[in-house]
Amino acid sequence: MIEDRERKTGEELLMILVKAVICLILFYFAVNEPTAVYKEYPRLENFADGLMVFLGPSLVISILRLIVIYWYIKKHKFKSNIKDNFILGINRIVSILNTVFIALALTSFWSINLQELIFSVSIVAAALAVTFKDYIANMINGLIIMFSDRLSLGDHIRIGEHEGKILDITLINMILQNEDSDMVIIPNSLAFSSVIVNQSKQNTKKLSIEFDMALDNGYTPEYLENHLNKIIEKYTDNVMPGGLTVKTISINKDVVVFKVMILLKRYDKIKEREIRRAINTALIRLSAVLKTG
Incomplete structure (x- = not known):
């Protein structure tokens, strides 16, 4: 388990290094703009701008994520392979932010006017919020549960007639494993609004x-x-x-x-x-x- 964690951390550091190198190359070409190449291949400039829009913020977020997780593990004296709600919540937020950065990068690649995009996205977002309000509520409740200290991965809990160990908390569901080793999937909105008995916190x-x-x-x-x-x-x-x-x-x-x-x-x-x-x-x-x- 520790070896898997170390390998995963090494892969994350390698990915950050690759992002940093690509950002430096893109920054160099942005300062020393090869106008002849861009005039001949206009799409290349849009692609470079879009890639920079994604890689720049993504690189900063990745570095901040490692720093925050390292600080959190050291503060609470956890093992390096610990599964914790706070770390899970940070990872989920980073995934959401990377999705946003990809969307912004696509606007640069296709040369979409940012103001028009924001206006269009706001209308679409309002429609999606009404249509998929249950899913959005699940996502919000899931993030709240992840950053809560009342429930943790591995806790043995009871929600209504369901009882088992928390295996994972996603943005949509909480996944339990009951005593029959069955996977019980509970929507986050239901878990958030239900009475939960956390037997692990009682140590009994x-x-x-x-x-x-x-x-x-x-x-x-x-x-x-x-x-x-x-x-x-x-x-x-x-x-x-x-x-x-x-x-x-x-x-x-x-x-x-x-x-x-x-x-x-x-x-x-x-x-x-x-x-x-x-x-x-x-x-x-x-x-x-x-x-x-």
Whole structure:
């Protein structure tokens, strides 16, 4: 992972160097303008101007991006291969700015009047803002989430009925990986407006299992707690002391709905799956014992 990061950084520095060399060559020709060549090939001058319009700002933005990310990593004493929301947000903004620079470069290449372009773009932008307001809201909410310290890549969160680890945050969606290793894609606008439980920030994990028992069983919450606490005794390294509780959710005509809540010390998908399986097996056996009797 570190080698991949170093190789990526080397490629970025090489790209900055290439941009700088091309900018210097274009600047030299701009100062010592070869009018004969430009008169013979007028498109060449437009191409050089457009390339300069793109490479100049893009070079400055690339250098500033590396400086800001380097400062941020050193300030927070992160590893060089860290995945962080702030860095992700910086990268997304740089991508947007480069797209804008390309659009401006095309105007220079095709010799489009800048005032006419701005007027036309403003009309088109207004129409696009109305038509694609949901996408624009997603992009804005995505940037807000990226620069927020409430959510980070790798956090285990719950949004409504969805629960999982944050794999990526794009300008449109937040991508989660649930316990079944399925990819869950949630629009940023939904994530931004929903109640989010970030279990990673709590340094604990709550495991809940809802089940029902027939009224004829006669099991009480106290009995179930004592029985299930014996089941999870071998998981004391993963379960908080006194972290298992059983609550009564509802009492219906024939069944009682219970909920087991287990407070884990940390998020561990493998151990969580083992504990869940042990609890489910114990509950199944309780029901089977009564039916046999």
